[in-house]
Amino acid sequence: MNDPIVSARGVRKSFGHVEVLKDISLDVHAGEVACLLGPSGSGKSTFLRCINHLEKIDGGQLWVHGERIGYRRAGGRLRELKEHETSRQRASVGMVFQQFNLFPHRTALENVIEGPLIVQRRPKAEVRAEGMALLERVGLADKHSHYPGQLSGGQQQRVAIARALALKPSVMLFDEPTSALDPELVGEVLDVMVQLAASGMTMIVVTHEMGFAKEVGDVVHFMADGSLVESGDPRQVLEDPREARTQAFLSKVLA
Amino acid sequence: MTRTAPDRLDEDLPVLPARYTGRWVAAVVVAGAAVMIVYAMFTNERFQWDVVGQYLFAPPVLSGLLNTLLLTAVSMAIGIVLGIAVAVCRLSANPILSCAAWAYSWFFRGTPLMVQLLFWFFMAALVPKIVLGIPFGPSFFEIQTNAVISPFTAALLGLSLNEGAYMGEIVRSGIRAISKGQTEAAKAIGMSRAQTMRRVVLPQAMRVIIPPTGNETIGMLKYTSLVIVIGYSELLTSVSIIYSRTFQTIPLLIVAAIWYLAVTAVLSVGQYYVERHFERGFSPVRPVRAGRNSGRPSGPAPAVPAAAAASPAVELERLK
Numbered sequence A: 001m002n003d004p005i006v007s008a009r010g011v012r013k014s015f016g017h018v019e020v021l022k023d024i025s026l027d028v029h030a031g032e033v034a035c036l037l038g039p040s041g042s043g044k045s046t047f048l049r050c051i052n053h054l055e056k057i058d059g060g061q062l063w064v065h066g067e068r069i070g071y072r073r074a075g076g077r078l079r080e081l082k083e084h085e086t087s088r089q090r091a092s093v094g095m096v097f098q099q100f101n102l103f104p105h106r107t108a109l110e111n112v113i114e115g116p117l118i119v120q121r122r123p124k125a126e127v128r129a130e131g132m133a134l135l136e137r138v139g140l141a142d143k144h145s146h147y148p149g150q151l152s153g154g155q156q157q158r159v160a161i162a163r164a165l166a167l168k169p170s171v172m173l174f175d176e177p178t179s180a181l182d183p184e185l186v187g188e189v190l191d192v193m194v195q196l197a198a199s200g201m202t203m204i205v206v207t208h209e210m211g212f213a214k215e216v217g218d219v220v221h222f223m224a225d226g227s228l229v230e231s232g233d234p235r236q237v238l239e240d241p242r243e244a245r246t247q248a249f250l251s252k253v254l255a
Numbered sequence B: 001m002t003r004t005a006p007d008r009l010d011e012d013l014p015v016l017p018a019r020y021t022g023r024w025v026a027a028v029v030v031a032g033a034a035v036m037i038v039y040a041m042f043t044n045e046r047f048q049w050d051v052v053g054q055y056l057f058a059p060p061v062l063s064g065l066l067n068t069l070l071l072t073a074v075s076m077a078i079g080i081v082l083g084i085a086v087a088v089c090r091l092s093a094n095p096i097l098s099c100a101a102w103a104y105s106w107f108f109r110g111t112p113l114m115v116q117l118l119f120w121f122f123m124a125a126l127v128p129k130i131v132l133g134i135p136f137g138p139s140f141f142e143i144q145t146n147a148v149i150s151p152f153t154a155a156l157l158g159l160s161l162n163e164g165a166y167m168g169e170i171v172r173s174g175i176r177a178i179s180k181g182q183t184e185a186a187k188a189i190g191m192s193r194a195q196t197m198r199r200v201v202l203p204q205a206m207r208v209i210i211p212p213t214g215n216e217t218i219g220m221l222k223y224t225s226l227v228i229v230i231g232y233s234e235l236l237t238s239v240s241i242i243y244s245r246t247f248q249t250i251p252l253l254i255v256a257a258i259w260y261l262a263v264t265a266v267l268s269v270g271q272y273y274v275e276r277h278f279e280r281g282f283s284p285v286r287p288v289r290a291g292r293n294s295g296r297p298s299g300p301a302p303a304v305p306a307a308a309a310a311s312p313a314v315e316l317e318r319l320k
């Protein structure tokens, strides 16, 4: 099998005395869509944030594209990265937040091109053309000059996806991308994600949309209390879970 | 229980605007009072309006005004830059920087501005020579403090350092008003801390920062008159020099007041435009939904294609 894009080995994370991630190990391979399920507070968001180094792990190892997140080799040892060095690592990881977090003072297109323009310092004309193409891809080319406040939640989230894609990441992280949306707007965001998965993007998706996990996911990881309880084929995990905790969770969610 | 007959939708009744009798009464009272005040001021001989007119555009008054404007503009500009630096240091993870910023604010907000001005002006008495060089080693550059500290530089130092402490608090509150999600989104697209501050946080914080900064600027316009104690001739100093000679105190103070009011009016208009600039993207705000179950009040049908509202499984069928 090919090398994994994201690889976690014994990842630990505590907030104060509370251990939020306990010994998480998993691999996500190129082109794979991995869905992370689990009850509230189980550490799903925290795990995603560690992958993007928004949180620092306290133990274990985390690799993205063969690079150790947060460290670099210095002789025979590992040197902790400085802020600007982690910024570079982050650019290869796209992140989509539950609350969208678009920049409210910039138009849809400006949001999308902010990374390429400011972080990658690429020429404006080129970046604009790419940004428009991305907005086209999420079905919002006609809204390019709208401010986030003038867009619906679903439209904002699609702009946020385009913004993350603009840096041409090798993996996309989604943290409950549809949880803040009115039910009738969920579909338009899932559509975009389905297309993205079909285009071969590597994705890690925290979601409560069981339909999405089952239909689009290549693998499902179930987390509870900071531990990885069960991983496997979506149909197997969702329809015939082995672990008692998975069964309990699913019976509540699917009830 | 009796009920009035329900309005019928098809009834075509004439519409009358609501009546606000109280507003009319208030308007008459206010207008009357205003007319009386203006009348009393302009018919009272002792206001000496002819003297006011004579000095309003007198060269010493205008040059004082110019100095006031210069001092206000430069002190505010330095104060704002210092304020941003102080706020960023104060919020930094580096404990030394944040303590230093706190101490700065504490000192400059905690001592009277007048004392600070005098202090800078008499600095030569404390520190006769300013020396640039290696500490305890050779010096490259030496200058007499008196040569550097003129009334203007002392005024500038006093006003801007003091202003920096106040602006620091204003900027800090503005920065803190921006949600953590914004900085995280900026980090997630690989922005450095400085880029995040400059491109994401400060432009949004400006909405919170501008109104109190407008206050500070207008305040500064009048605080500049304190420099009278170190003999820098701004507007109020200039008129006081004139009235101490001619004893026309009231009309000359009116001259100064008129200019302060005029400049304040201009500054207020400027503030309006600056506020409007930073209001970009915020004006017609549609709030972000807090939770998934927050039902939308039944309104017009959602402008989402039916297929999009259906389950993703339907979409999958289409893709295959």
Ligand SMILES: Nc1ncnc2c1ncn2[C@@H]1O[C@H](COP(=O)(O)OP(=O)(O)OP(=O)(O)O)[C@@H](O)[C@H]1O
Pocket: A015, A020, A038, A039, A040, A041, A042, A043, A044, A045, A046, A047
């Ligand atoms: N910055 C923080 N400081 C302290 N505790 C935190 C912090 N962030 C998260 N936690 C705690 O870590 C635990 C895991 O949180 P996390 O947000 O990862 O859960 P989650 O699985 O994403 O839950 P949800 O489905 O509600 O989003 C929770 O108990 C939470 O209270």
Ligand SMILES: [Mg+2]
Pocket: A044, A045, A046, A175, A176
């Ligand atoms: Mg979460």
